[in-house]
Amino acid sequence: MAVLDWIVLLGTLLFIVGFGVWKTKGSNSVDDYVRGGQTKWWTIGLSVMATQASAITFLSTPGQAFHDGMGFVQFYFGLPLAMIVICLVFIPIYHKLKVYTAYEMLETRFDLKTRTLTAILFLVQRGLAAGITIFAPSIILSAVLGWDLRTLNIIIGILVIIYTVSGGTKAVNITQKQQMFVIMIGMFFAFFFIMGSLPADISFGEALKIAGANDKLEILNFDFDTKNRYTFWSGITGGFFLALAYFGTDQSQVQRYLSGKSVRESQLGLVFNGIFKIPMQFFILLVGVMVFVFYQYNPSPLHFNPAANEAIKSSDLAGDYAILEEGHAELVKEKRMAQNDFVTALKLKDFNAIEQAKINLIKVNQEELHNRESARILINSADPSVETNDKDYVFIHFILNNLPRGLIGLLLAVILSAAMSSTASELNALGTITALDLYKRNKGGEFTQKQFVYATKGFTLVWGVIAILIACIANLFDNLIQLVNIIGSIFYGNVLGVFLLAFFFKFVKGNAVFIAAIITQIIVILGWYQDWMSYLWLNAFGCCLVIVLALLFEVLDQTLRRPPIKT
Template identity: 60%
Template sequence: MSSIDWIVLFGTLIFIVSYGVWKSKGSNSMDSYIRGGNDSKWWTIGLSIMATQASAITFLSTPGQAYTDGMRFIQFYFGLPLAMIIISVFFLPIYYKLKVYTAYEYLETRFDVKTRLLAAFIFLVQRGLAAGITIYAPAIILSSLLGWRLGYTTTIIGILVIIYTVSGGTKAVSQTQKQQMAVMMGGMIVAGLLVIYSLPDNVGFVDALHVAGKMGKLNVVNFEFDLSDRYNFWSGITGAVFLFLSYFGTDQSQVQRYLSGKSLSESRLGLMMNGLLKVPMQFVILFIGAMVFVFYQFNQPPVFFNDTIRTEMATSEKAAEFEKIESQYQQSFDDKRLVVDEFVSAIHEGDENQIDIKANSLNELQLKSEELRSKAKAVIATALPDAETNDKDYIFMNFVMNNLPVGIIGLLFAVIFSAAMSSTSSELNALGSTTTIDFYKRKLNQKGSDAHYTKSSKLFTLAWGILAIIFASYLSLFENLIQAVNLIGSLFYPIVLGIFIVAFFVKYVKGNAVFIAALISQGLIIYTHYLNVEGAAGLFTMGFLWYNAFGCLLVVFISCLIQFILGSSKKKEA
């Protein structure tokens, strides 16, 4: 990167950290540190909720997801507005009425302390893992792109977040997330405009849409019902609804965002803002990925998007074989470029017959290119056994590094760092609060002062930050980073949601029944995923988004069954 890019990058990061520390001066009580003093306006809450979910993974992985798989991932968010309405109607009033610091305090009131601690423990496990991923995900890619050691990138992200999160708590997180969202969305919109501007002079926006559409990248909605399909309309409005109910309704990293609101109405408006704007935001990011795909129909893409590994292959024992595949890939692109030019000409002439013919030819050549990319990955796996052969998460930033002007590159790197910081700060803030309120204060030290618990929360936040950095240093890449986060959530969230659903709506079920049901259901979800991974599920194979509905309903059904059995036993004894 140029010196201007470095100035833009570090200038942005230093400003955000300094602003967060400055705006949160005086957060020295439990109320101000954990609930931000309950003075947040609805737009601050809405932006904070969106920034918490919009991690660096969103901006690194989502464009690559669209590049390789089209825009069908948008269906994952179709159930979000419905989830926001349900949380606003049923969850929020109870949290405000009880004036809780964490969502899990309510569970002790409704059930017992062991159920509260179980839900809090599941949250700590799930969110602790996620905190490591949200640091690691951008760190491994940025370290490759910038030529830094992974440990340096991981540590820089972690330390920057720890500074203002430990210093100012919830208020610091909420205040910085407003600036981070402005950087993130501003940078992505600029990038999207530059992608379209970078297309050849004879290729307009409508032409780009035709190319993306005919090559299967604008596949926004699929109404076909298929349990094994991760992303379709039905999984989006069922399984994803349960995931969003779990995440926004019971995950302390999100609950803490809207518990800082001035009133119940402000918090509701903040949630609804998220429900209305999140889908368009994800659409824009996915669309940028689709436009990057179009750009590479007119400009030679690399056969493998991780430049660091491509450089290593040049000196490996498989260098000649890899170069041969690169040469074939170049020829395939040259053939495709001729056809895509003819396709655009047919569009300008309005010749529908030629449009269909050229579109079919384009897709055949694209399939050949993808086969060559698969061969290249196989060669890399043989020559560099420890190398990650999945390059989806490098696609967008590779485009940025090689095609965008000076200054914009630094801005886009600032987007990734800001996103990593925004989501990680919320997670560490929530982990520290939950550890303090649900475990330390509840079980270890019930007679401490307000100042003592505030200091404890800061220390626990610091400890979780250090653990997240350590965990991030020992991770390896999943198939796709954004899918990794959703998978981890889908394994743990449904159990906590099931506990809350029983608490809200099944009044006759008591603590022992729901506690046992939660343990059984968690085991069944993990076993189900094991069967799916091993290919042993047979007809019961399901995409992981369905775990959210399956696991939640398991908790409700099993808890009702156990309560019925326990109730019958007591009647017989009587």
């Protein structure tokens, strides 16, 4: 990295942290610290988007598109429907009850133990997720830049802790506006740089046709196979339940729109998210597809993870890997020639020539995929502990090896800003839930405003330390963006079902819900472990299961309580 990159990177991060602390100094009231004061709808909308758009989004999603195409966007198809339900049902109830957390309502409707159980489920899954959102950029940046992994975890964690503990929800909301601005500016710069780096005779339309010829633009998949992770049906159902649970019951999101000064402001903020979230994800995936097109004309490494390359080249299998690299270099040349033939055929509008060029193009790319797979197997044989799945390294490799000075610093700031924005929301929510739903409610007694704020700050700090520790012991999973969604899917469906029981099944009591929730959580974890279905379907499965079990237990309980009929 050049000096200019360091200036841009450090300047951006320090500005965000300093601005957050400065704008929220003196936030000592519960309304300011927990609810964030009277927030306007556009701040809510940007904050909601920034909370969901972690560093994992900007590291993993382009790599996901590079390897598998645009199909991942189907994951978000259920989101707009979820926003409508939350706006019509959840938000009016939360505002009417004047709650600070989503789980307060469950005690009013059921009992304290149900409130405590759902709060604990949230703390478990969101605590893990907070560690992963720190770990994700750290492990990638440490591998690519040679920075120490634990040092990065600690630096990111401390930066977030400073302004989150200082200003609470208000600080999170304010800083996330700046973070979203940095994020989108950086992604647009990356996209236009890629387009400018393609051969002069390649237009955007032709770049899309090149991607389409390699099956990167297949957005819709109507397959009914529940083992298939990303289909239209899994997105519209499993994605709907996941979004409904995440935005409707996850305190890291609920706390964002509870800060709205009215029901209408909160609703407008979520509508904003529902309208712009899919286009944003589509654009990020498109950047990944354009990175694929870029590497059709430019040399790419056989494996994008530098740690894996280092491990294999220092092993006894280095000679075999060198042979694969030679083959890869030849395929790079063949691929460029095949792309030129394909584009020439497109310009001539010769159907037969286009089809033949497309066949040749697909053949070369299939050979490259086979070569990459052989490299992965070889790396795994040399060192099983090294991560061979390089999806998460594709975009950062492109950034560091192809972007001009200054822009590299900006894109690294994008990644770290995204990590900070998501982690800040999570720590803010974890501290609030621990202080209000567990400590204050179970300890009893009266709390002054200042005491409650201090308690929340203390628990936020504790969760920040826990998140850093989790980040330091975490391991890379198949794909980081999938890992976060898997963790959410294991818990979200169950919690969502409890909320739906509270809203729509008035005769069901707390005992039935409590027992049903415990059994459901055990079954869902078992189902995930045994791979009964794609993780997205776990959201719908958990939600439906806890509702059915609670209804059965309540009917059984009422039947047993009913006095016998006298004869």
